[in-house]
Amino acid sequence: xxxxxxxLFTGVSIGAVLLLIALGLALTFGQMNVINMAHGExxxxxxxxxxxxxxTITDAGLSLLVALPVxxxxxGAMGVLLEWALIRRLYTRPLDTLLVTWGVSLMLQQLARDxxxxxxxxxxxxxILTESTSLGADLSIANSxxxxxxxxxxxVAALTAALKFTPLGRRIRAVVQNRDxxxxxxxxxxxxxxxxxxxxxxxxxxxxxxxxxxxxxxxTMGTNIIIDAFLVVVVGGIGQLKGSVIVAFVLGMLQAMVExxxxxxxxxxxxxxxxxxxxQWRPQGLFTLRTRSLA
Amino acid sequence: xxPLTNLSPRVRAWLGFGLGAVVLFAAAPALLTDxxxxxxxxxxxxxxxxxxxxxxxxxxxxxTLGQGVFFGLGGYAxxxxxKLADAGEGNMPDFMELYGQLDExxxxxxxxxxxxxxxxxxxxxxxxxxxxLGSLVFRRRVRGAYFAILSQALAxxxxxxxxxxxxxxxxxxxxxxxxxxxxxxxxxxxxxxxxYFIIAGVLLALxxxxxxxxxxxxxxxxVAVRDSEERVRxxxxxxxNVKLVAYVVAAGMxxxxxxxxxxxxxxxxxxxxxxVPSIEFVIGVAVGGRAALLGPVLGAVAVAxxxxxxxxxxxxTWTYLQGAMFVLVVAFLPGGLASLWGLLKRRREATPPxxxxxxxxxxxxxxx
Amino acid sequence: MSETAGGxxxxxxxxxxxxxxxxxxxxxxVAPGDLRFxxxxxGAGKTTLVDAVTGLVKATGxxxxxxxxxxxxxxxxxxxxxxxxxxxxxxxxxxxxxxQNLDIAAGAGRSPWTMLRRRGAVPDDVAYALETxxxxxxxxxxxxxxxxxxxxxLEIGMLxxxxxxxxxxxxPVAGMSHEEREATGELLGKVAGExxxxxxxxxxxxxxxxxxxxxxxxxxxxxxxxxxxxxxxxPKVQEVYLGHAAGHDEPVAQGAET
Numbered sequence: 001x002x003x004x005x006x007x008l009f010t011g012v013s014i015g016a017v018l019l020l021i022a023l024g025l026a027l028t029f030g031q032m033n034v035i036n037m038a039h040g041e042x043x044x045x046x047x048x049x050x051x052x053x054x055x056t057i058t059d060a061g062l063s064l065l066v067a068l069p070v071x072x073x074x075x076g077a078m079g080v081l082l083e084w085a086l087i088r089r090l091y092t093r094p095l096d097t098l099l100v101t102w103g104v105s106l107m108l109q110q111l112a113r114d115x116x117x118x119x120x121x122x123x124x125x126x127x128i129l130t131e132s133t134s135l136g137a138d139l140s141i142a143n144s145x146x147x148x149x150x151x152x153x154x155x156v157a158a159l160t161a162a163l164k165f166t167p168l169g170r171r172i173r174a175v176v177q178n179r180d181x182x183x184x185x186x187x188x189x190x191x192x193x194x195x196x197x198x199x200x201x202x203x204x205x206x207x208x209x210x211x212x213x214x215x216x217x218x219x220t221m222g223t224n225i226i227i228d229a230f231l232v233v234v235v236g237g238i239g240q241l242k243g244s245v246i247v248a249f250v251l252g253m254l255q256a257m258v259e260x261x262x263x264x265x266x267x268x269x270x271x272x273x274x275x276x277x278x279x280q281w282r283p284q285g286l287f288t289l290r291t292r293s294l295a
Numbered sequence: 296x297x298p299l300t301n302l303s304p305r306v307r308a309w310l311g312f313g314l315g316a317v318v319l320f321a322a323a324p325a326l327l328t329d330x331x332x333x334x335x336x337x338x339x340x341x342x343x344x345x346x347x348x349x350x351x352x353x354x355x356x357x358x359t360l361g362q363g364v365f366f367g368l369g370g371y372a373x374x375x376x377x378k379l380a381d382a383g384e385g386n387m388p389d390f391m392e393l394y395g396q397l398d399e400x401x402x403x404x405x406x407x408x409x410x411x412x413x414x415x416x417x418x419x420x421x422x423x424x425x426x427x428l429g430s431l432v433f434r435r436r437v438r439g440a441y442f443a444i445l446s447q448a449l450a451x452x453x454x455x456x457x458x459x460x461x462x463x464x465x466x467x468x469x470x471x472x473x474x475x476x477x478x479x480x481x482x483x484x485x486x487x488x489x490x491y492f493i494i495a496g497v498l499l500a501l502x503x504x505x506x507x508x509x510x511x512x513x514x515x516x517x518v519a520v521r522d523s524e525e526r527v528r529x530x531x532x533x534x535x536n537v538k539l540v541a542y543v544v545a546a547g548m549x550x551x552x553x554x555x556x557x558x559x560x561x562x563x564x565x566x567x568x569x570x571v572p573s574i575e576f577v578i579g580v581a582v583g584g585r586a587a588l589l590g591p592v593l594g595a596v597a598v599a600x601x602x603x604x605x606x607x608x609x610x611x612t613w614t615y616l617q618g619a620m621f622v623l624v625v626a627f628l629p630g631g632l633a634s635l636w637g638l639l640k641r642r643r644e645a646t647p648p649x650x651x652x653x654x655x656x657x658x659x660x661x662x663x
Numbered sequence: 664m665s666e667t668a669g670g671x672x673x674x675x676x677x678x679x680x681x682x683x684x685x686x687x688x689x690x691x692x693v694a695p696g697d698l699r700f701x702x703x704x705x706g707a708g709k710t711t712l713v714d715a716v717t718g719l720v721k722a723t724g725x726x727x728x729x730x731x732x733x734x735x736x737x738x739x740x741x742x743x744x745x746x747x748x749x750x751x752x753x754x755x756x757x758x759x760x761x762x763q764n765l766d767i768a769a770g771a772g773r774s775p776w777t778m779l780r781r782r783g784a785v786p787d788d789v790a791y792a793l794e795t796x797x798x799x800x801x802x803x804x805x806x807x808x809x810x811x812x813x814x815x816x817l818e819i820g821m822l823x824x825x826x827x828x829x830x831x832x833x834x835p836v837a838g839m840s841h842e843e844r845e846a847t848g849e850l851l852g853k854v855a856g857e858x859x860x861x862x863x864x865x866x867x868x869x870x871x872x873x874x875x876x877x878x879x880x881x882x883x884x885x886x887x888x889x890x891x892x893x894x895x896x897x898p899k900v901q902e903v904y905l906g907h908a909a910g911h912d913e914p915v916a917q918g919a920e921t
Contacts, residue, residue, distance in 0.1 A: 268451070
């Protein structure tokens, strides 16, 4: 039982990181119909930012705290640059955007290799996060995972509040629901798009900081996790964030449990089949905005 | 202006195939060393995959980012048979003995000892998987980016599965050291040439098949589905079936390509079929021209050749180049290099019609 | 009478979008061979009604054509029962030629073997449709390059070769010149009789010239039904159109302009 609980919690923390990544994707996909394959490299940028900061600020705890906003800004700026340079020219061609941003992701990976070297690097976590918190008899949970969970919940709460209560949030939701109407109502959609991109990419940067607590940092660290994050968006549905939130945690726990019962490699296949089966039931994902239009 | 344009399409097609046959069967073997020819054999395998992607993506709009799965299924089916044949009747393949986890051949390996079964499986297995996935997702109208992501996730899952089952699949190493090909020793250059000729012949045959498909009523319908799926539905067709045909045919081609890749290169491994190689298949198609018949073939060969030529000496530079090429072509020349010809022709004519947005940007880039 | 071949019979049709009732219990009978115009202010539920009948949106109630229930079937199955439609904005295969567009429209019943072969000669029904819509000369140009009116005609031609026995046309003359409207109206008059035609239209002048019968929808319900004269003299109709801000709602205003 305790093993299962421990496993479930691992799933929850994986789901939390997935969620942080998927939120950015869901925002941009929902609003601009853009699939950004370079999103994974924004994660990487966040992770390397943490690494660089730790070289300068030697105190692990302080550098981690500083890394959170800096990584958000660095990854966000990269997102804005990408949106401005390429993506805004391709809004009517979503599939081509996917391919173009994949080309960008290739180049960013190589850039990381040239700057930091091909081998993985590692950051040192602050002492308090390397310990575990004991919960009952023989169940203990790594503090780093608790920290990540708290961080993600905070980020989700902040994002939800921003979307609900700030003028910018209202503009974003307006553009998501009806871009043309928003435009004629005087909302500067291009600027809103860029801001959304900044926030979404910034969240990927924060996810990168979180990932430094779970494993090594390398040029291709974004590639694998990004696919899982995309699956979260596909299954969760676009236009509403709650789909991503639910699905990220469910998928994380499902993966962890199936992995426990079988093996890692079989678990991936089973989860994939489960997703295809789910889409038979809800082809548009868990939650969708319904509008009347010729699909 | 151009005497070729005055010929009927049918005559031009025959001329094209004749030219292709001369290049592949006479010029290339005469001009290239054995080593270069075996490289070309490998590129032609990629070209076969590209022909299928051209049909599914270029004509059908199905961006499949997981053709590596089908390439791999075909490749593993062939390699399993060849490994069993190398080991001899009743023996286990060498790597199984090496890892020592198994006392006897796994049951799902056994049928591949039969050459007919194995050969059929190289094509039918990928088609079956494509049919299963395709009929599930197309019927529920999962499309566009959703489909692309699912196809990519399938590639990721398959690679992890193969790596995880090291005892029976060879894990990360894959199936290596393949020595014989239906009784022929693959170390012998003559036999390597034979493999090359088979690959070239298969490519030409599949090109002919694809040309027929593209020019048939089905080909027109496929383009109609790509451009306006709902409209097709209101005409009484089920678009899911139309897409399914293209997807399954493309999967069969990728499987066949994988099967031919194994004797040509002597190995099949997860690194050859995962996410990155799967997208690289698409790069070649995009560069050559996704909707043209020959575009994907030439693009695939050119990109694979450039990769070999550049990545050995400047691995880093090649990655930048590959990424930049992909960005520039897809963003600014969506028709690929195949559309350059039409572009240039139009520019030469006195008053060119307004070029498309994408093309206009390219012209600017070139001029800069 | 409504159950004979080729008649459309709608009973208690209801369409709800996330709580918003777009069509609220419509009963509607269109006799075989009729040329029915469907009018009403924006948001009256005209297009949604057509969407429901053709399977694009889910609806409750009943819609029968030629004795067959349409609701609950897939879009392509409804189409195969002989129900064809056009859209407010022309939905053609712009990268295919006029001939290819028509050939595809004519081919839903073709065998796989026929599909896998190239088109030989132009099929008779396609040639006839080309003649009817006046595009024989332009059959090899890309549909995307046609003029606006020609696109609308090509859509109608596609319905003809599709062998639709019930044609549902959503604003077929919007944006057309006066001559094009006349030609379209005459074409519709020719088509009706052997087929049943339902036209959603805002142009009152066009309606007066060509409609056999008229149904007025308002707020998801049938407000009035009958001949053009009957409907025009119906006080309820006058109230809906003139009652809220004259000159704001299209039908009368547009009719006055033309």
